[in-house]
Amino acid sequence: MFKTEEMEINLGPQHPSTHGVLRVKLHLDGETITRCTPMIGYLHRGVEKICENKTFFQGQVWTDRTDYVASVSNNLGWAEGVEKLFGITVPRRAHYIRTMLTELNRITSHLLWLGTHALDIGAMTVFLYAFREREEILSIFEAFCGARLTTTAFRIGGLREDLPPGLEKLVRAFQARFLDCIDEYETLLTENRIWKKRTIGVALLNAEDAIALGVTGPVLRAAGSNYDIRKAFPYASYAEMDFEVATQTAADTYARYLVRLEEMRQAHRIINQCLDGLPEGPVMAKLPKVLKSEVNEVYHAIEAPKGELGYYFVGEKGGQNPYRMHIRAPSFINLQALSKMVVGRLLADVIAAIGTLDVVLGEVDR
Amino acid sequence: MASPRYSLLRTLIPFDIYGGMKLTGKYFGKVLRQANRGLKRTHVVVEYPEVPTTLMPRFRGRLQMIKDEQGEVKCVCCMACEKICPTQVITIEKGKKEGRKTPFPIRYDFEMERCIFCEFCVESCGFDSIILNHQFELATYNREDFSHAMEGGFQNMFDPTPVSHYSVSSED
Numbered sequence: 436m437f438k439t440e441e442m443e444i445n446l447g448p449q450h451p452s453t454h455g456v457l458r459v460k461l462h463l464d465g466e467t468i469t470r471c472t473p474m475i476g477y478l479h480r481g482v483e484k485i486c487e488n489k490t491f492f493q494g495q496v497w498t499d500r501t502d503y504v505a506s507v508s509n510n511l512g513w514a515e516g517v518e519k520l521f522g523i524t525v526p527r528r529a530h531y532i533r534t535m536l537t538e539l540n541r542i543t544s545h546l547l548w549l550g551t552h553a554l555d556i557g558a559m560t561v562f563l564y565a566f567r568e569r570e571e572i573l574s575i576f577e578a579f580c581g582a583r584l585t586t587t588a589f590r591i592g593g594l595r596e597d598l599p600p601g602l603e604k605l606v607r608a609f610q611a612r613f614l615d616c617i618d619e620y621e622t623l624l625t626e627n628r629i630w631k632k633r634t635i636g637v638a639l640l641n642a643e644d645a646i647a648l649g650v651t652g653p654v655l656r657a658a659g660s661n662y663d664i665r666k667a668f669p670y671a672s673y674a675e676m677d678f679e680v681a682t683q684t685a686a687d688t689y690a691r692y693l694v695r696l697e698e699m700r701q702a703h704r705i706i707n708q709c710l711d712g713l714p715e716g717p718v719m720a721k722l723p724k725v726l727k728s729e730v731n732e733v734y735h736a737i738e739a740p741k742g743e744l745g746y747y748f749v750g751e752k753g754g755q756n757p758y759r760m761h762i763r764a765p766s767f768i769n770l771q772a773l774s775k776m777v778v779g780r781l782l783a784d785v786i787a788a789i790g791t792l793d794v795v796l797g798e799v800d801r
Numbered sequence: 802m803a804s805p806r807y808s809l810l811r812t813l814i815p816f817d818i819y820g821g822m823k824l825t826g827k828y829f830g831k832v833l834r835q836a837n838r839g840l841k842r843t844h845v846v847v848e849y850p851e852v853p854t855t856l857m858p859r860f861r862g863r864l865q866m867i868k869d870e871q872g873e874v875k876c877v878c879c880m881a882c883e884k885i886c887p888t889q890v891i892t893i894e895k896g897k898k899e900g901r902k903t904p905f906p907i908r909y910d911f912e913m914e915r916c917i918f919c920e921f922c923v924e925s926c927g928f929d930s931i932i933l934n935h936q937f938e939l940a941t942y943n944r945e946d947f948s949h950a951m952e953g954g955f956q957n958m959f960d961p962t963p964v965s966h967y968s969v970s971s972e973d
């Protein structure tokens with residue numbers, strides 16, 4: 436009389452918890468997920484192809500628009516990748532300022548993640564507090580480069596201008612109260628019973644699977660690995676900074692939450708060191724008027740807030756633009772783990788899993 | 802970490818709820834104390850359309866052309882900005898003007914709907930003849946309204962940042 440069958444439903448592309456236009460096709464057996472396929476491409480703009488038709492200088496503006504939550508990190512990856520291709524040495528002061536801004540950007544990215552992830556799971560309050568601090572950092576970006584989100588902050592060879600007067604004061608004021616702010620988030624979430632119930636043991640991904648899928652960033656570090664490009668292959672001025680890589684071993688959503696909070700604390704430490712040790716000197720290297728590449732290829736990876744962000748350039752002889760450019764986008768690669776995380780679990784866990792992966796659809800689709 | 806007895810205590814008495822409520826109460830009380838008392842406000846909400854916002858001096862707004870002290874257009878048609886613009890929204894036509902040694906732009910069009918406010922054009926200009934001003938309320942009803950030109954366009958390239966009810970520039 437009764438018969439049961441699997442149901443196929445779509446989560447998204449306009450679901451508020453998918454953080455953009457992600458469509459997830461789910462096969463359900465009751466409330467248990469039997470198959471999960473992320474469908475992507477709604478935000479595809481062909482950034483890689485556009486960049487191949489633009490000069491090395493112009494291409495940077497498109498990196499703002501891949502991961503728009505962490506555009507400064509993207510700018511850094513682009514700038515350093517191109518500098519590697521041409522063998523340009525950047526002044527030390529520029530490196531310090533870049534490091535500082537990138538770490539501030541890591542905080543904004545994690546704050547956005549914290550706010551929206553908590554909102555998805557049902558904790559409303561944290562969102563407001565997280566965005567209060569994020570706002571302050573965005574004003575710092577506005578003071579430095581004139582834009583809050585699409586920053587185009589760096590230039591090939593260094594920075595466009597030195598820090599504006601008063602910026603150091605802004606950063607110090609932020610630094611002075613930020614540690615207390617993290618404690619506030621912790622008050623609201625870390626021991627919160629509902630939060631713990633919704634996150635502990637949810638969306639498990641062990642280190643072996645994570646490495647096999649190429650997952651990097653906080654998701655990998657929450658599984659016990661301490662792979663962090665800032666330590667493994669130091670770039671900018673990370674080699675001179677004293678910080679620890681945050682790791683956890685539980686490999687669940689709660690562990691990732693703890694890792695990201697700890698990363699914010701470490702970012703706070705790095706920013707302080709950058710401010711205290713800021714060397715004097717120029718911020719721009721001497722460059723030829725027109726950058727013309729040789730036959731050459733480079734891959735440069737940085738530790739973006741979401742994982743390993745790599746830029747791959749192929750230069751052709753005399754070319755002013757990359758012959759081929761590829762972005763190894765951490766969100767795109769981390770999204771592969773979604774299916775592994777949720778199959779066999781309940782529908783409500785998908786929301787937590789999407790949140791914990793911290794994907795930005797602009798970067799997934801590019 | 803926590804002993805079993807401690808966790809039993811936690812289960813019986815909801816400390817975490819107390820902590821959270823305390824935090825919320827702290828901020829609620831703070832706002833309540835400051836509301837309508839003329840005190841220095843510490844909350845972050847900006848009452849934007851009623852109260853003008855301040856922008857940072859480096860803010861990147863609409864592209865604007867500059868005239869020098871004699872009221873002459875500073876641009877000398879070196880085409881650097883046209884070339885560097887990543888979205889190709891600047892069109893310049895080179896020409897001559899009587900009594901002027903340097904070339905004079907007879908046309909300088911700027912299609913704002915595709916501009917991404919990157920400031921590359923300003924950076925490339927060696928003659929300081931363009932800036933990105935502090936105008937950020939740029940929405941209009943028609944697509945044509947986005948085309949700016951020296952004259953004849955829907956909007957004038959020389960218009961400075963409007964001193965409107967809504968925005969103030971921290972530059973001046």
Ligand code: SF4
Pocket residue numbers: 864885886887888889890891915916917918919920921922923
């Ligand atoms: S700001 Fe950028 S996009 Fe806009 S006109 Fe200048 S160079 Fe072009």
Ligand code: SF4
Pocket residue numbers: 875876877878879880881882883893925926927928929930931
């Ligand atoms: S770069 Fe400056 S001087 Fe040259 S064409 Fe553009 S506005 Fe004129």
